[in-house]
Every structure is written in structure tokens, then in C-alpha cells.
């Protein structure tokens with residue numbers, strides 16, 4: 001099922017009560033949830049999109065400006081690596097009451113992949129209860145539908161938003177270019193400061209807060225591999241070895257070493273002496 005088909009179902013008020021929005025990147029998943037919420041809660045669906053109704057005007061991601069709508073609730077991950085059962089129960093309490101203003105309610109689980117087992121079960125119970133007076137919609141956002149428990153998947157419509165490819169591709173290209181610049185400067189200067197700068201470029205792959213996350217490491221590794229292809233970067237082999245080491249680095253991260261320390265350590269180990277003699 002793709003997003004266009006799901007928008008169509010929302011407009012016709014035929015949408016499943018629980019929808020998994022997975023794939024793409026976090027920003028795209030959030031944008032899709034907001035887009036569907038507008039279709040579900042708008043007072044004049046199908047009208048001139050310029051004539052914004054009082055509901056649409058106030059629908060926004062919490063913390064993003066001052067937009068607030070009482071019938072649009074978002075559950076964010078509250079712990080470092082999980083969405084707790086306490087936060088989930090608190091969030092689900094809102095689903096026990098009728099809508100405040102709109103013709104329905106929308107509940108968004110922003111990082112459904114991080115739901116604890118207990119939190120997943122609490123959510124499951126809410127999905128199984130019929131709504132009281134008005135349509136009630138749950139959107140579960142996750143990188144992959146397979147990040148969710150099978151019991152949640154079986155009660156939800158999974159909507160794939162596409163590969164993360166495009167957004168990542170631009171990011172990798174940008175990081176690779178800046179890495180190549182830092183390494184060229186290092187070759188000219190031999191100064192450790194330029195290697196620190198190279199490690200800092202890799203740090204901008206971002207998303208390091210979750211120690212279990214593999215994605216920032218694979219982004220950084222892809223940028224290093226790309227830089228190895230650049231004509232001006234010097235010998236490729238140390239860079240390829242660095243890329244390999246980055247892919248294995250989540251294990252170091254799980255041992256409690258911070259991401260910047262790991263990046264600096266690996267960059268120096270693989271690029272310091274060798275880059276200097278090249």
C-alpha cells in the first residue's frame with residue numbers, strides 16, 4: 001500500500017484504525033502522519049486547500065511552533081533507547097475520551113520501533129477496543145514495519161513510504177566532499193587538527209544518541225567509501241579499511257564509548273601515518 005492510496009482511503013473515511021508508516025526517513029514519516037491527520041480532521045476536506053479551516057491551522061508537530069490541536073496527540077520516545085510503558089499509558093488515556101473539537105482523533109507514535117514490549121501490549125489493547133463515538137486513528141511510525149511486534153503488525157495497515165535512499169544519498173555526497181577537503185588539508189599540513197576536522201565531518205552523519213543505532217555508522221562508512229573514489233583524496237586502501245571499521249563500530253558504542261571518541265580513534269588509526277607519507 002502506498003501513501004497515495006492511503007490518502008484516498010482517508011478522504012473517503014475508509015482508513016484502517018491503525019496504520020504503520022514505515023520507510024523513508026524520520027522527517028518524511030512525520031510529514032506523512034501530519035498530512036493524513038489533516039485529511040482526517042479537516043472541517044472542509046476537499047475544499048480549496050488555501051482556505052485553511054480552524055483544525056488544519058492548528059495541526060502541527062508538537063514543539064514545532066505553537067501549533068496545538070487537542071485531537072492530534074503525539075507520543076515521542078521518552079527514554080534514551082525506548083518509549084516507556086508509563087508514557088504510552090499516559091498517551092493512550094487520551095484515546096478513552098471523545099474528540100474535543102474535530103470529527104475524529106489522531107494518535108501518532110513517533111518512534112514505534114522503540115516501544116518496549118509492555119508498551120506495545122498496552123497499545124495493542126487500545127487498538128482492539130472499538131472507538132466510542134468518533135473515528136480514532138493510530139499512526140505508528142518506524143524505519144521498518146518489521147521493527148514492530150507481529151501482533152501490532154497484524155492489526156495495522158502497513159504503508160511503505162519509499163527507501164531512505166534519496167535523502168541519504170545527498171547527505172553521503174556532502175559528507176564525502178567535506179571529508180575529502182579535510183584529508184587534502186591534512187596531507188598538505190600533516191597537522192592533527194585536520195584529522196580531528198575529518199572525524200568531526202563524519203560526526204555530522206548525526207543520530208548518535210541511540211547507542212544501538214547502526215544507521216549513522218553506515219552513513220559515515222558510505223561517505224568514507226565515496227571519498228575513497230574522489231581523485232584527490234590519496235590512496236584509497238586506508239579509507240576502505242576505515243569504512244570497514246566504522247561498520248563494526250556500534251559494538252564499541254554499546255560498550256559506552258562516545259561516538260566522537262570512536263570516530264577520532266578510528267580516523268587516526270587508519271589515516272594518520274599512512275596519509276602523511278602518501
Ligand SMILES: [Zn+2]
Pocket residue numbers: 041042043044045052053054055056057
Ligand atoms: Zn481543514
